[in-house]
Amino acid sequence: MTDQTPKGPLSDLKVVEMGTLIAGPFCGQVLGDFGADVVKVEDPGKGDPMRQWGRSLPKGLSPWWPVIGRNKRSVALDLRQPEGRELALALIDQADVLIENFRPGAMEKWGMGYEALAARNPRLVMARVSGFGQTGPYSERAGYGLIGEAMGGLRYVTGEPDRPPARAGISIGDSLTALHAVIGVMMALHHRERTGRGQMIDAALYESVLSVMENLVTEYDLTGYVRERSGSILPGIAPSNVYPCANGESLLIGGNGDAVFARLAATMGREDLAADPRYATHAARGENQAELDRIVSDWTRNWPLPELLALLEANGVPCGRIFRAPDMLEDPQFAARQSIVEVDHPVFGKVKMQNAFPKLSETPGGVRWPGPALGEHTREVLEGLGVDAGRLAELAARKITALG
Structure with missing residues (x-):
């Protein structure tokens, strides 16, 4: 009825x-x-x-x-x-x-x-x-x-x-x-x-x-560049990826802004990264994306996901679990x-x-x-x-x- x-x-x-x-x-x-x-x-x-x-x-x-x-x-x-x-x-x-x-x-x-x-x-x-x-x-x-x-x-x-x-x-x-x-x-x-x-x-x-499709056509028209598949990353945007955790799960981290990256580096105990010319600016991090992702991954894989999630959230670093239907039904934000x-x-x-x-x-x-x-x-x-x-x-x- x-x-x-x-x-x-x-x-x-x-x-x-x-x-x-x-x-x-x-x-x-x-x-x-x-x-x-x-x-x-x-x-x-x-x-x-x-x-x-x-x-x-x-x-x-x-x-x-x-x-x-x-x-x-x-x-x-x-x-x-x-x-x-x-x-x-x-x-x-x-x-x-x-x-x-x-x-x-x-x-x-x-x-x-x-x-x-x-x-x-x-x-x-x-x-x-x-x-x-x-x-x-x-x-x-x-x-x-x-x-x-x-x-x-x-x-x-x-x-x-x-x-x-x-x-x-x-x-x-x-x-x-x-x-x-x-x-x-x-x-x-x-x-x-x-x-x-x-x-x-x-x-x-x-x-x-x-x-x-964002600037896909305009970028090609102006530069001749054809956007390709890039998996879990956006080329030139780093660090912004899926990173491994100690318990076999994965966590998304978006630390690509200058201020956010500085907070991420401090959370990692690697304040030196924010001052390193290879990673100090958005453009530099994009140029060294693969190396930076390896550094972040080497750190995240030492942490179980719940502890890592809590640590990053406490330090103002955007991050999130990858949800499935069971996670949605149990999550307090959804509720x-x-x-x-x-x-x-x-x-x-x-x-x-x-x-x-x-x-x-x-x-x-x-x-x-x-x-x-x-x-x-x-x-x-x-x-x-x-x-x-x-x-x-x-x-x-x-x-x-x-x-x-």
Whole structure:
């Protein structure tokens, strides 16, 4: 059962989410986290594939779906059928925002391109998420997150220099694109406040990755330098690395600023390092990065991680453990800020997941319910559009919809 109590700064917004997997649905998740009424339109057969995704399926269910489907209402409609599209259009007519991440052209084939929808609902903000954008020679290609990460430049610079490009360990390209889509939605809604008109947001995977690639293109344009993989370091930034501890664990230390490095050197009992011309300045430490990292490593490996962490923190040296999920669940900082919350689930009983971020002082977001069952809200949503029980039963019998 869903908690319909308005929460968050977007509680007056109606959002229709169409599409599957991560990039589009994560955009809907963020809007839902901050109070928007997100109605997710899914295929009546299997729904979003995220319902089946995951390394393991406890109790036959994906542990991914409770997170990416949270705070949404599920409506099952077959968009391949005219009646399904008719009902989807009725939903969109009342919406503030539409999110879709089909391959470009699919919505137009269904009569749901932006121009057609804006003619019916001029205030509509339509976020279109795709691999390569709605225009250009690649626009109709299938584009998953890994392709966007590669084309946007992230994959090439990720990993160890003597190995092939690596991935980040999460679907970072999809998530970056979703966040760019959310930013676009917020800007478009601000524009609508002034003009009364909606607009289309065109969020491409490869461009969303490209946007966070710092000075990669400019540096090449001005100097001809191609940034390469550098493993756990940033070339020329030292000491800033992962350092070994006595118990086999590792600790991150960021001591690259002049004042911070002086504190690190004093903590090591090596005040001479801060005065040594090879390490006295940021540029000099960068030039002698490998040697400096060896010096720091020779010192850190004599310390068990807890003692080293406490010592560095006491002396104002930025440092941190490398967290895994168990560490997050045990950490007092996570607990104090409620970074992880526990949510009631109809099958799992209780399920832990990350909270809604960022934190707002007056209108915070939150997790009201986990990802719903397929079609769980079909009846309540369609009845809200004026569809009677007999018509719903007929649509369900013809598998145009599914009633949860």
